[in-house]
Amino acid sequence: MTVRFDMRHLRAFAVTAEQLHFTRAANTLHMTQQSLSTQIRQLENELGxxxxxxxxxxxxxxxxxxxFYEYVRDIFARLDAAVEDTRRIASGERGRLRIGYTPTVGKGVLPEIMVEVHxxxxxxxxxxxxxxxxxxTSAVAEGRLDVGVARCAVLTPALEGITLMHEPLGAVVGVGSPLANLDVIPVEELLGYLLITLPRDLSPGxxxxxxxxxxxxxxxxxVHELQQLGHDTFFGDTFAHAEILAGNxxxxxxxxxxxxxxxxxxxxPVSPPPLVGTDLVFSREGRSPSVDSFLEIATEVAKRRQRT
Structure with a gap:
């Protein structure tokens, strides 16, 4: 069955059904009583x-x-909800956001950002x-993630990024090492020791x-790249654990x-401190409003944290 009435007819019916008074309903709708009666008759004729x-x-x-009034009220309630949801999705307040992050970021600024986001x-x-x-970064480039939070991210042509903040690197040493007796380790004091870091293949930047x-x-x-990787990084790598503990x-x-x-x-801490950036990475094309909202909040949190 093809219907030939529109939202004006439904609105006229809903207001009249609510007030059960044609004159008051016409005033509410800012129309003449005759126009209202015409719309109601057209609706009745169409419905039979x-x-x-x-x-x-x-x-x-x-x-x-x-x-019919029950159905019409439900239609308008759903329509109002749809309009509100659409506006909130467009503003980035509603929808879905998939975030990828690296281990050190997960114990750094990201938890503070997520509290603010929620x-x-x-x-x-x-x-x-x-x-x-x-x-x-690969997942963001391929669309499997919306935004990435990583240290020294290497951008491809499909990606765009901003540096959120910089943090200083320091050195983990064994308590028996002479380096442990220093409050701040000068870089030159580290020359006689083996440098252990994350593998380049996984974190090239x-x-x-x-x-x-x-x-x-x-x-x-x-330089030794970790081979047994996990949340505990060096502590879970047998060689790294032993060499650091031995003071080597x-x-x-x-x-x-x-x-x-x-x-x-x-x-x-190490002097001079090597500064490493925390980057936000996102697609160069088709950025969603939720990504924009996340970038705004993340930037605010990072600036606030840098001031403290």
Missing amino acids: VELFIRTTRKVELTAAGAK QRLPDLHVVTVEGWTRDV FYDRVIASFPMHAAEGR AFFVTFERHYPRMFEGFVWR
Whole structure:
């Protein structure tokens, strides 16, 4: 069955059914009573039923009219919800956001960002996935993730990025090492020790930044890439664990990565401090409003954190 009425007819019916008074309904709709009566008759003719019982004293809904009113109220309620949802999705307040992040970021600024996101965008469905920088950037480029949060991200032509903040690297050393007795370790004091870092294959930008900060270690071949990888990084790598504990090596990382350091090890700042960026990575094309909202919140949180 093809219907020939539109939203004007439904609105006229809904207001009249609510007020059960043609004059008041016409005033509410800012139309003449004759125009309102015409629209109601057109709707009744199209449906093939009477919707109202009209007498000189009152207006009542017929049984069919009462049932139709239930449907019409539901239509307008759904329409209002659809309009609101559409506006919230367009503003980035609603929808889905898939975020990939690297391990050190997960123990750094990201938790603070996520608290703010949940507070300000409670209806945004957020999914977070941990991975290495190479995997996170690839997933964003391929559309499997919406945004990536990583250290020293290497951008491809499909990606765009902004640097959120910079944090200093320090050194994890064994408590028995002479380096542990220093409050701040000068870079030159590290020359006689093996440098242990993340594999370049998994975090190429981070690895290159570390090597640029300790060029003599690379020149002398005194660099070891972790081979047994997990959340505990160096602590789970048998070789790295033993060498650092014995006082022969150091592992470069951020202070916040180990809120509680493993027994037998300490973290010390390095001077001059090698600064490493935390980057937000997103698609160069088709960026969603939810990504824009996330970038705005992340930037605010990072600026606030840098001031403290």
